[in-house]
Amino acid sequence: MTVREQNYPASPTQTPVPLPDRTRDITIEPSQQQASQPKTGDRRFAQPKLRLKIHDLGHPGAAKFLNAVNAATVVSAAVENVLRLLYRSPSDGDTTVPPTRSVTIVLRDMGGVAYTTGTDLDDDHKAIHFSLNYINSISPASRLKDEITGVITHELVHCYQWDAQGTCPGGLIEGIADWVRLNCNLSPPHWKRETGGDWDRGYQHTAYFLQYLELRFGEGTIRRLNDKLRNDKYKAECFWPELFGQSVDKLFGDYVKKAKDEDGDLCSQ
Ligand SMILES: [Zn+2]
Structure with a gap:
């Protein structure tokens, strides 16, 4: 059921x-x-x-x-x-x-x-x-x-949230959920920005990446991302370039570099 x-x-x-x-x-x-x-x-x-x-x-x-x-x-x-x-x-x-x-x-x-x-x-x-x-x-x-x-x-x-008719990666689904939690100032004390692993690790790991996108591309970015999950089935090669003009790997690489520049090696694991 x-x-x-x-x-x-x-x-x-x-x-x-x-x-x-x-x-x-x-x-x-x-x-x-x-x-x-x-x-x-x-x-x-x-x-x-x-x-x-x-x-x-x-x-x-x-x-x-x-x-x-x-x-x-x-x-x-x-x-x-x-x-x-x-x-x-x-x-x-x-x-x-x-x-x-x-x-x-x-x-x-x-x-x-x-x-x-x-x-x-x-x-x-x-x-x-x-x-x-x-x-x-x-x-x-x-x-x-x-x-x-x-x-x-x-x-x-x-x-x-929308889920691209069931095709959205679980890591992105969970990342959006924790991105909302993060923006409600309800993040637990153990959460911290980490750059290890892939962009779609999910939960707070992906949430901090989404927060980077929100700050870089402007207020409402994750809202537009969620809305794209309403209209389209998820295909990584189309989804990210159509939203941001570049691949998710490039975006995540930019996020990791910025985080490391700001926090030093302490933020990687
Ligand atoms: Zn969940």
């Missing part, structure tokens, strides 16, 4: 989840979202129906989550940030937002960190599975709010 699944950052174990003893479902109604969001007038994007499902209220990760964040405000603000970074504003008309109608955050006992799914029947409804074990492991406690918000922001990108 899953048509796309992005694991973050590593594949969670896909073991069946036993029926929970204590389950709590929360649907965040639009009226609650209205009350909790900053006023942005008609520039605000339409929000999907947001739901929070907690499989086990007795899990220590559930208590940490509920104590650290107000899900209604955090998730709806994260949706707004994702849409603003990928699509500018609802009134521009120069980009098209995918028709995601609902997002359910599912907190449950599982391995890994988080992943996002759609369904064959209706891919407009998304579920973000978020590990209670991982939430319980976040340390120090002062990191809980930003780490939870950062992971949710990353997964929400998967609910709204």
